[in-house]
Amino acid sequence: MQDVGHADDHDYALGSPHLTHLSLNKRVVDSVRREVLALLKANGRARVLEIGAGHGAFTDHTLAAGATVTVTEMSRASATLLARRYAYNPSARVVFDPSGESNDLAGERFDLILCVAVLHHIPDYLGAIDGWVSRIDSGGSFVSFQDPLWYPRQSRASVIAHRGSHYLWRLGQGDRVEGLKSVARRTRGALDITNPRDMVEYHVLRRGCDEEAIATCLRQSFSSVEVIPYWSTTSRPLQWAGTKLGFTSDFGVVARRRHP
Numbered sequence: 001m002q003d004v005g006h007a008d009d010h011d012y013a014l015g016s017p018h019l020t021h022l023s024l025n026k027r028v029v030d031s032v033r034r035e036v037l038a039l040l041k042a043n044g045r046a047r048v049l050e051i052g053a054g055h056g057a058f059t060d061h062t063l064a065a066g067a068t069v070t071v072t073e074m075s076r077a078s079a080t081l082l083a084r085r086y087a088y089n090p091s092a093r094v095v096f097d098p099s100g101e102s103n104d105l106a107g108e109r110f111d112l113i114l115c116v117a118v119l120h121h122i123p124d125y126l127g128a129i130d131g132w133v134s135r136i137d138s139g140g141s142f143v144s145f146q147d148p149l150w151y152p153r154q155s156r157a158s159v160i161a162h163r164g165s166h167y168l169w170r171l172g173q174g175d176r177v178e179g180l181k182s183v184a185r186r187t188r189g190a191l192d193i194t195n196p197r198d199m200v201e202y203h204v205l206r207r208g209c210d211e212e213a214i215a216t217c218l219r220q221s222f223s224s225v226e227v228i229p230y231w232s233t234t235s236r237p238l239q240w241a242g243t244k245l246g247f248t249s250d251f252g253v254v255a256r257r258r259h260p
Contacts, residue, residue, distance in 0.1 A: 017232045018117065018146045019057055021239050024232055028116060028145045029061045031254060034143045036065040038256075039111045042139060048101040048111040049135065051102075056082055062114065063091055070105070072097040102131075109137045117146040120209050126217050132219050138260040142218060145252035148208035149229060158231075158247040165238040211251045222255035 018024045022046040046067040053059050053071035055078060062069050068091045072112070073079040079096035086092035097105050113132045119125040133142060151159060211227050218225045231242040234252040242249075 005186075016117065016146075017234055017239060020234070021201040021232075021236065023228070023239075023243070024146075025057075027230065027252070028058060031143055031145070032058060032062055032114060032250065033065045035112055035143055035254070035256070036062060036067045039139075039141065040066050041113065046112060046250050047107075047110045047137075048112045048114055049102075049105070049132075050114045050116075052115065052121075052220065053082060054078060056085055056227055058114070059086075059092065060114055063089065067091070067112070069093070070095060070108075070110070072102055072105075074098055074100050105135070108135065110135055111137055111140040113140075113142050115144040119144055119214070120147045125209060126213060129214065129217055133218070133258070136221075136258045138258055140258040141158070142222070142250070142255040142258075144214075145228075146232065147211075148248055148250075149248060149251050150210045150212070151207035153212075154208075154248065157245075158242075161242055161245075162233060163239075165233040165235050165242070209251075211253065214253055218253065218255040221259055223257035223259065225255045228252040228254065 018028055036046045036048065047064070048062050048069045050059055050062065050068045050069055050071045053073055056071070059069055059071055059082070069095045071082055072095045073082060074097055076096060076098070079094055082094040086094060095102070097104065113136055115132075119128070122128045131143070136142060154162075169196075211229070215225050215227050229248040229251045231239070231247045233239050233242055
């Protein structure tokens, strides 16, 4: 499914507010840079594992901050592109990880694990977080951004605004018939497991990601855990309006100082 939905010409920016809106992109970049610089100051090193790097939009910034980065990708096409992109950078390593279980990294330790727009694609994201945290050395960090807040905790106004802005954006993307079919399947709660479009959005059925459960999970291993809610939508005018109105739809989480 990853290879079907993420071929050589796949555009990760399409439908990804954190890649198209400067304010959201800067939020992630600033957070990652801050953690890398803190690790470098404390330990003289910052070994980063970036899960699901796509085409390296945030990898570049992590490397520029002074980290050594191992990136994993489930899509063979994306992994191949990343391998070409960083072929002459000794601080970057690319791992093709079709199972998503990072088996090729068994026994390796890291100072920071980074996930951007990853958790909501994983059925057992709490289990995945537990596994990743076990790879983080004492004093290390975990950073994740761009996952949907758990729907039952969002205000009704935020939910309506987010869905409405998403559907308005969809109308301008062409292929309206398939778009309407996708919306109908989502409404019925009957997504098609063979359809890449549906698998990207299947998190709708489980009502987002439980940010409080994620924070509770991380507090068992880290001294500081911060959940960062924010508004994220595809339309630029609606991104501005939703932010001004104080809506929230997505979140980031930053966990610092891994216990020994």
